[in-house]
Amino acid sequence: MGRVRSGTVGRRFTILYASGFLGSGSVLLALTYLMSGGRVTGVAPEQPPAVRPGLAAAEQQIRDLQRQLSEVHAQQNHRLLVGSLIALAVMAGVSLLLGRALAGRVLRPLRLITAATRRISAENLHQRLAVVGPVDEVKELADTVDGLLERLEASFVAQRRFVGNASHELRTPLATMRASLDVAVAKPEPAAQTVALAGRLRRELDRVDHLLDGFLVLARAQHGALAGRSPVSLGELAREALTVRAADIAAKKLTVEDEAHLDAWTRGSPALLSRMVENMVDNAIVHNEESGWIRIATEHDDTGTRLVVETGGRVLDQAGVDGLTQPFVRLGADRTGPEGSSGLGLSIVAAIVAAHGGHLTLLARPEGGLRVGAALPTAAGSQGAAR
Structure with a gap:
């Protein structure tokens, strides 16, 4: 029999069944007591003015017997009342046990x-409840859930098929347009307008390509299976991301506080985790102020491994910060982003963290700026392992 938690339907069923048992027992005991509660009483006849001594003694003996019988009956009634109360208390306990047992039995299929x-989950949507038994409300519920899972599986399959085909179908025309621009510019003495137009088109094609890449990574993180899991050092990924973006950091005159440790390990897809760290660093650079600062730190303990990226700046609204994990959501006009920004950075980070069983937190710092923290499961036994 499963445990019936408080505040659940099981608790209400337990109280209902116990009340029914206890009420029935109380009525039964009350009827028993009333049916056995008749007292034997006697009224002594008035003594006539003149009676014989022998008759008076007999009448006195009868009165004594009636009094004794009344006392015995009163004691029996008292014992019966005490026994009924004890039985009622025992019945209350038994009613709770029986109610709990029946509630557990009724709710077991649920x-x-x-x-x-x-x-x-998304990785095993092919499984079904497949409840067997008579066609009742419980089986109808299970069949309804199975139907819902079937529709979800079809939707996920279609989503994964789209992710697999989109990269080829959408990148091909982009490559064709790039080649056409190269051919036009490579002609002898191209017109200045052609060169200028080709430059603008290349920048737009780069933005489209970057946006497409973001969509594909987001879809893969949300709906794709994580193959090739291996230990990954978040500290090493953070240092690699800082090295790649060193020129952008210098151009904005940002001060970097690097507190990332190489022994902060997790397990997952190296490609997706690398993209997660890159997006966190990119977000800290792109949406930072001139001559600002960035702090990157890693932590690890028995509960998990965390990568934290903090930036300074103006005071942000926490309600707006909470929505930054949604695609294309930004804070104000100053966070529209430069060219090449797809608006998917933190959305991709949130999807990758969730795909690895972690949790992403976004906190508007009271002093100003943003704190982004990605908490991931620790890779057991990977400290000190070579990546």
Whole structure:
């Protein structure tokens, strides 16, 4: 019999069944007491003015017997009342136990359905509850959930098929347009307008390509299976991202506080985790102020491994910060981003963190600026391992 948690339907069923048992027992005991509660009483006749001594003694003996019988009956009634109260108390305990047992029995199929549904995720949508038994409300519920899972599986399959085909179908025309621009510019003595137009088109094509790449990574993180999991050092990924963006950091005169440690390990897809760290660093650079600062730190303990990226700046609204994990959501006009910004940076970070079983936190710092923290499961036994 499963445990019936407080505040649940099981608790209400337990109280309902216990109340029914206890009420029935109370009525039964009350009827028993009333039916056995008649007292034997006697009224002594008035003594006539003149009676014989022998008759008076007999009447006195009868009165004594009636009094004794009344006392015995009163004691029996008292014992019966005490016994009824004890039986009622015992019945209250038994009613709770029986109510709990019946509630557990009634709710057992629902608990099995709940547990099976929780085990089904995006990676095993092919599983079904497949509840057997008579066609009742519980089986109808299970069949409805199976139908929902079937529709979800079809939707996920279509999504993954799109992700697999989009990269080829959409990148091909982009490559064709790039080649056409190169051919036009490569002609002898191209017109100045042609060169200028080709430059603008290349920049726009770069933005489209960057946006397309962001969409594909986001879709892969949200709906794709994470193959090739291996230990990854978040500290090493952070230092690599800082090295790649060193020119942009210098151009904005940013001060970097590097507190990333190489022993902060997690396990997952190296490509996706690298993209996650790159996006966190890019967000800190792009949406920072001139001569600002960036702090990057890693932490690890028994609960997990964390990568934290902090920036200074103006005071932000926490309600607006909470929505930054949604695609194309930015804070104000100053966060529209430069050319090449797709508006998917933190959305991709959130999707990658969730795909690895982690949690992303965005905090508007009271002093101004933003704190982005990615908490991921620690890779057991990977400290000191070579990547």
